[in-house]
Amino acid sequence: MITKSKNSRLLMFVVGALAVISSVRLWTGQDALTSSSTIGTALRLTVPILLAGMAGLWAERCGVLNIGIEGMMIFGTWFGAWGAWQSGPWVGLVLAILGGMLGGLIHAVATVRFNIDQVISGVVINLLAFFGVRYLSDLVYVGKPGGGISQSPPQKWALPRFNLPILSGGEVAGWKSPDVLGRLETNRWFIIGDFGGITRGLTSDLSWATVIAIAVVPLSAWLLWRTRFGLRLRSSGESPVAAESLGIKVNHLRYYGLLISGGLAGLAGGTLSIVASSYYRQGQTAGRGFIGLATMIFGNWRPSGVLTGAMLFGYAEGIKLVASDSITALFLFIAAVSVMFFVLAVLRRKRTQIFVALGVFVLSAVAYRTIDTVPESLTQSLPYVVTIVVLATANQRLRPPAMAGVPFRPGEPH
Amino acid sequence: MQAGSAKSSQTLSAESANIVELKNISKSFPGVIANRDISLQVARATIHAIVGENGAGKSTLMKILYGLHQPDSGTISVNGYVTQFKSPSEAIAAGVGMVHQHFMLADNLTVLENIILGSEPTKIGVLSLGDARKQVKEIATSIGVEIDLDLPISELGVGQRQRVEILKVLFRGAEILVLDEPTAVLVPQEVDELFTNLRKLVATGTTIIFISHKLDEVLAVSDEITVIRQGSTVATVLPKSVDRLKLAEMMVGSDLPSHGKRTTKVGATIQLAAHNLTVLGKDNKNPVQNVSFNVAEGEIVGIAGVDGNGQFELCEALLGLVASQGTIEISGTDVSKLSIRERLKKGLAYIPFDRQREGLMLGASLWENSLLGHEQQLSRGPMIDLAAAKNSCREIIERFGVTTPNELVPAFVLSGGNQQKLVVGRNLATAPKILIAAHPTRGIDVGAQAAVWEEIRRSRDAGMSVLLVSADLEEVLGLSDRILVMFDGEIAAELDPKSATPQILGKYMTGTR
Ligand SMILES: Nc1ncnc2c1ncn2[C@@H]1O[C@H](COP(=O)(O)OP(=O)(O)OP(=O)(O)O)[C@@H](O)[C@H]1O
Numbered sequence: 025m026i027t028k029s030k031n032s033r034l035l036m037f038v039v040g041a042l043a044v045i046s047s048v049r050l051w052t053g054q055d056a057l058t059s060s061s062t063i064g065t066a067l068r069l070t071v072p073i074l075l076a077g078m079a080g081l082w083a084e085r086c087g088v089l090n091i092g093i094e095g096m097m098i099f100g101t102w103f104g105a106w107g108a109w110q111s112g113p114w115v116g117l118v119l120a121i122l123g124g125m126l127g128g129l130i131h132a133v134a135t136v137r138f139n140i141d142q143v144i145s146g147v148v149i150n151l152l153a154f155f156g157v158r159y160l161s162d163l164v165y166v167g168k169p170g171g172g173i174s175q176s177p178p179q180k181w182a183l184p185r186f187n188l189p190i191l192s193g194g195e196v197a198g199w200k201s202p203d204v205l206g207r208l209e210t211n212r213w214f215i216i217g218d219f220g221g222i223t224r225g226l227t228s229d230l231s232w233a234t235v236i237a238i239a240v241v242p243l244s245a246w247l248l249w250r251t252r253f254g255l256r257l258r259s260s261g262e263s264p265v266a267a268e269s270l271g272i273k274v275n276h277l278r279y280y281g282l283l284i285s286g287g288l289a290g291l292a293g294g295t296l297s298i299v300a301s302s303y304y305r306q307g308q309t310a311g312r313g314f315i316g317l318a319t320m321i322f323g324n325w326r327p328s329g330v331l332t333g334a335m336l337f338g339y340a341e342g343i344k345l346v347a348s349d350s351i352t353a354l355f356l357f358i359a360a361v362s363v364m365f366f367v368l369a370v371l372r373r374k375r376t377q378i379f380v381a382l383g384v385f386v387l388s389a390v391a392y393r394t395i396d397t398v399p400e401s402l403t404q405s406l407p408y409v410v411t412i413v414v415l416a417t418a419n420q421r422l423r424p425p426a427m428a429g430v431p432f433r434p435g436e437p438h
Numbered sequence: 439m440q441a442g443s444a445k446s447s448q449t450l451s452a453e454s455a456n457i458v459e460l461k462n463i464s465k466s467f468p469g470v471i472a473n474r475d476i477s478l479q480v481a482r483a484t485i486h487a488i489v490g491e492n493g494a495g496k497s498t499l500m501k502i503l504y505g506l507h508q509p510d511s512g513t514i515s516v517n518g519y520v521t522q523f524k525s526p527s528e529a530i531a532a533g534v535g536m537v538h539q540h541f542m543l544a545d546n547l548t549v550l551e552n553i554i555l556g557s558e559p560t561k562i563g564v565l566s567l568g569d570a571r572k573q574v575k576e577i578a579t580s581i582g583v584e585i586d587l588d589l590p591i592s593e594l595g596v597g598q599r600q601r602v603e604i605l606k607v608l609f610r611g612a613e614i615l616v617l618d619e620p621t622a623v624l625v626p627q628e629v630d631e632l633f634t635n636l637r638k639l640v641a642t643g644t645t646i647i648f649i650s651h652k653l654d655e656v657l658a659v660s661d662e663i664t665v666i667r668q669g670s671t672v673a674t675v676l677p678k679s680v681d682r683l684k685l686a687e688m689m690v691g692s693d694l695p696s697h698g699k700r701t702t703k704v705g706a707t708i709q710l711a712a713h714n715l716t717v718l719g720k721d722n723k724n725p726v727q728n729v730s731f732n733v734a735e736g737e738i739v740g741i742a743g744v745d746g747n748g749q750f751e752l753c754e755a756l757l758g759l760v761a762s763q764g765t766i767e768i769s770g771t772d773v774s775k776l777s778i779r780e781r782l783k784k785g786l787a788y789i790p791f792d793r794q795r796e797g798l799m800l801g802a803s804l805w806e807n808s809l810l811g812h813e814q815q816l817s818r819g820p821m822i823d824l825a826a827a828k829n830s831c832r833e834i835i836e837r838f839g840v841t842t843p844n845e846l847v848p849a850f851v852l853s854g855g856n857q858q859k860l861v862v863g864r865n866l867a868t869a870p871k872i873l874i875a876a877h878p879t880r881g882i883d884v885g886a887q888a889a890v891w892e893e894i895r896r897s898r899d900a901g902m903s904v905l906l907v908s909a910d911l912e913e914v915l916g917l918s919d920r921i922l923v924m925f926d927g928e929i930a931a932e933l934d935p936k937s938a939t940p941q942i943l944g945k946y947m948t949g950t951r
């Protein structure tokens with residue numbers, strides 16, 4: 025139900041952002057800021073974070089906090105890698121999902137059936153996953169060529185990748201179609217070149233796993249807001265007492281919600297050990313489950329918001345990998361954006377926002393002038409800093425599910 | 439009909455004119471017997487009222503009929519079939535619908551979502567939102583309710599939430615409608631409207647069971663009245679054969695509360711004042727527009743108005759819960775820049791509109807609840823003085839007649855009226871200088887109502903200023919020294935309670951004058 029004015033505002037926002045980043049690119053000469061290779065990498069890094077964020081969303085929407093996403097992802101990496109090593113990447117992905125669902129099931133039994141504190145159960149799952157897969161590795165991988173206690177043997181097959189035809193030069197039945205966006209990118213014109221780079225990055229060298237992950241977003245939105253199942257599931261996160269008084273079986277829905285949550289987390293792990301690399305390695309998830317939770321908050325518990333948040337993290341991480349010397353250019357970008365926010369805040373007379381925008385501007389401008397190489401730890405914390413700043417200044421009210429985290433015992437007097 | 443199959447004997451009971459028959463129902467909670475051997479017979483297509491003091495077991499009995507509680511013994515028959523509802527869905531399937539005393543709504547879901555939840559019209563699992571919207575709109579117009587279906591519940595006032603609850607039940611096509619204190623926050627005009635609409639439903643064969651503490655209304659609209667006292671039925675009577683006094687006697691065995699003439703004088707100093715107070719709204723409409731008034735020492739200023747005309751926002755602004763323009767003065771000093779805590783320190787106390795949402799921690803014990811806001815007086819150094827806190831809670835329980843086993847039980851085990859007494863007691867116990875009281879006797883039985891009124895009067899005589907917001911016109915007329923009527927965010931009139939009548943008030947409240 026997007027209104028026309030909302031659409032045009034979104035368009036204006038996109039064009040505005042493009043103009044700013046394009047100016048920054050031309051000014052600093054850092055073409056990597058919007059090159060298709062940066063964007064492609066960013067997209068690949070976005071996928072596991074996005075799936076982790078959606079896992080958090082499904083859990084909290086049904087009323088259960090899920091701190092255990094990291095652990096469910098670990099199950100996903102291990103079982104996914106095992107399946108892919110044994111019988112190919114598709115089987116691997118399915119096993120990754122099942123592995124994550126196992127974690128979700130444990131969480132559900134603990135919190136819904138036995139009313140164990142939701143945070144504690146999540147933490148325990150993280151520990152269980154970490155040591156559990158280490159034990160499994162000892163049983164299965166040790167002694168195999170290339171395998172060990174903290175690593176699986178490499179997989180022989182990879183998931184196919186493809187380019188979109190016409191847009192990014194994909195092949196259709198043997199015909200090599202033109203690479204329109206690629207041509208746009210190479211001319212490097214103001215805005216047009218950036219548009220070409222970004223869209224080409226999003227449409228070329230795609231893995232099917234990426235397509236599936238992106239499809240999770242509209243699919244979840246549809247399920248949650250357009251189906252009976254979704255409405256009931258949300259109601260058990262918003263007001264289980266009301267739901268129960270209408271004959272809804274809250275605890276069943278929480279089981280389903282957590283199984284879906286676990287499955288998504290498992291898939292997130294699977295993309296790490298099957299798509300982003302070709303073997304399981306200990307510590308492969310590297311805290312992405314928690315970053316996913318941050319994107320869920322950033323996204324105000326909405327699928328589209330989680331996608332935006334995940335892309336932000338993905339981009340910050342991508343640029344760090346592909347072109348770490350472009351990072352200083354990002355400071356200039358942040359400075360430019362904060363000027364825009366400053367103007368908006370002045371127009372709207374929001375005092376705190378004016379100060380925050382001004383502060384961010386000064387900090388990023390100083391950083392741009394003085395810092396040549398950004399220390400690793402700083403680039404790693406950048407996404408978190410961005411999240412905190414955005415959360416602190418968000419003018420839209422955050423609406424977490426009202427009863428997420430509150431245990432519910434059906435049939436008890438309330 | 440899964441409900442019937444649960445445990446239905448196919449024997450049609452003798453008096454099939456009775457659509458609901460509860461026989462010898464008993465139910466006890468740990469430490470309390472809520473229902474002992476209650477029987478109730480409700481004739482088809484009638485309005486049947488249930489009255490009784492706070493904690494008499496009315497809500498419990500109705501929750502048993504709705505499948506939320508299981509009786510310890512006794513039988514339920516609906517439509518002549520003996521049944522046993524293991525869950526609300528079985529009761530709903532058998533045509534029973536219930537509007538609870540405390541709203542059962544999900545705040546972040548929209549009105550439409552709340553209404554259809556549990557009985558969603560779907561095509562292979564996909565919500566048919568268009569159809570649902572049409573159906574709900576139809577039902578709403580048929581009972582004369584106008585409401586924006588896309589707003590989240592959190593943006594509605596108490597009165598509108600009430601309507602959503604009723605729509606919810608009607609949407610399920612309930613044949614037997616249980617309404618637990620549906621009129622507690624409605625003003626007489628709204629009550630009339632509600633009952634005119636309910637009459638229409640009765641004409642089409644619906645049966646209505648409703649609980650209320652407002653005896654006038656009970657006498658006016660019901661076909662039969664059942665009186666419950668301490669968990670058992672006292673009698674079922676016809677409204678023609680009794681009057682208020684008799685009903686009250688049967689209920690609590692005591693006299694009706696009366697409003698004696700005040701013998702003390704209103705003081706001279708102004709303790710609470712507002713000048714040009716405006717609360718900015720989200721759209722161009724401000725919920726509170728340019729409101730000015732003052733309350734003197736020992737004065738009770740009543741605010742009458744239909745719910746949703748700015749009273750809620752006015753109270754929140756006075757307390758500092760929402761931002762406002764204009765000035766607010768306590769004892770002559772401007773407090774509009776002060777925080778809530780500092781205002782409370784200056785002697786402000788607040789009895790909130792919704793006891794469960796704003797007044798209580800339901801899962802916490804009574805003494806913890808009564809401690810809220812008084813932590814400073816009831817602590818020794820940084821530690822809470824447990825003995826003193828529990829003691830003060832026991833005092834409140836005694837002074838305000840809260841029916842409870844002890845002060846250690848969680849707040850949710852109290853009946854609605856007793857929860858209200860606790861909230862009122864907490865705010866009066868410390869002798870505040872200024873009391874902002876919103877619906878102070880909401881859901882309190884007539885006996886206890888007299889006691890609360892008496893407490894308010896006593897504090898007033900000792901110099902407390904009171905801003906009294908109430909939907910109960912009798913309360914406003916009886917207690918106030920001056921009455922302000924709020925309509926559409928503004929003060930529409932200032933009236934003298936000696937010359938005002940409910941009819942005159944009603945005209946100003948609905949903006950027809
Ligand atoms: N869940 C519960 N656990 C323990 N005791 C309860 C519970 N619910 C109700 N009670 C007790 O049962 C008794 C009857 O409560 P009930 O809510 O039925 O009263 P009521 O007649 O509806 O009163 P009111 O007019 O105040 O709403 C009260 O003493 C109450 O404290």
Ligand SMILES: [Mg+2]
Binds near residue numbers: 496498853855
């Ligand atoms: Mg009750």
